[in-house]
Amino acid sequence: MILPKEFWEALWVTVRLATATTALLAVIGVPIAQWLARGKGRVHLMAEALLTLPIVLPPTVIGFYLLVMFSPQTAVGGMWTRVMGQPLPFSFAGLVVGSVIYSLPFAIQPFRAGLAGVSRELLDVARISGAGRVGTFWHVTLPTAWSGIAAGMVLSFAHTLGEFGVVLMLGGSIPGRTKVVSIALYDEVQKMDYAAANAYSAALLGVAFILILGVTLLQRRRGE
């Protein structure tokens, strides 16, 4: 069965969401993971627990809290609306916020593992050679930790592709804006269009498998 226009529209929203989420997670996740990897103590412990929380939290909880917190009638919601021009619920930006929280541990854990593998000696050599903090990070830490960081990015991308609960609570199923493939699939089932549901499922399964294959390859290469 040829996939209809609605599927490609939903796929485009999904890919945009996963890309935006992954990019944001890379930017904020790597420094956080670096801080976690280099530190011990109670603050680090609490932070790590909090950042790992989304793994066990039902996604509907994340969606629910965002929906209630950012309703235009609340102080936080009002502020967001003034800055962004529209309320957080039912917006693409809202989905990105939800997805970042949802996929946070899937990015930070692999980042941390990769960064923790950068040996102290290597960093000392770089410092002695005169590289500044930024230079060391960019030319020594990142390349060494690269496969861990790449794995984290691919994982959060793949994880966001499959997101459903958060989007269901927060999205409003708006075609072209917040209707992702998982929601479109759900709608097709309710419409009793099982042929479409099957096609969407197979396509998503294929994409997910290819991505996970990539992660597996990356992790194997790091082990060698």
Added chain:
Amino acid sequence: MRLALIFLIMAATLARADEVSVAAAADLTYCLPAINAAFEKANPGVKVKTTFGSSGNFFAQIKSGAPFDVFLSADIQYPLALEKAGMAGDAQVYAKGRLALWTMNAGLDVSKGLAMLSGTEVKRVAIANPDHAPYGRAAKAALTHEGLWDAVSPKLVYGENIAQTAQFAQTGNADAGLVALSLVMAPSMAGKGHYFEIPADEYPAIDQAAVVTRAGSGKGLAEAYVAYLKSSEARKILEQFGFQLPK
């Protein structure tokens, strides 16, 4: 050995507990607990277990054999489709749902009806998904009937079921919503926001139909429950929640 026997007897007693499990469309969220309480009072020792959700979702689940005894759909199409698939008995209409325009925003005047939705102060309007939700279909029909579909459709956000649609409006995330009257007229919603009942001739009838599923077909209790929906006590409650009653 004796312990196992005791457990077996206990389990058998528990399993035989007079219970009927009902899959109910979300527009019955506030109305059905009242009806169930009356049914349980009239039938001591009986317990009604209810699950609320979208009619379309329940249809898919029951078609695949989900263990609900009774299905209360927000329309007649899904029960008829189940009947055709041999997964349910005769569909019986026990009420007609009504559509209402609802807003929590005191600044919006609902007395003029749907026309108000095209104004610039209204940025988002919540309706249930017209592709599969009976109240969504009705909302689309009413908007089209008044020639407002083109103006309003860019502002639409879609609820997965009618209860979520109402929640979007109630939390103020949508400026207004086209929701089931039965949700707005619930005592817990009294005094919250303003509503306007959309004239019934603007949308196709939302026939609320009940069926006993194949899973519940052996159970006399399931048949009794569906019959109870047409009793005078149940009809009184349905009327209080804004449902229209068939003769």
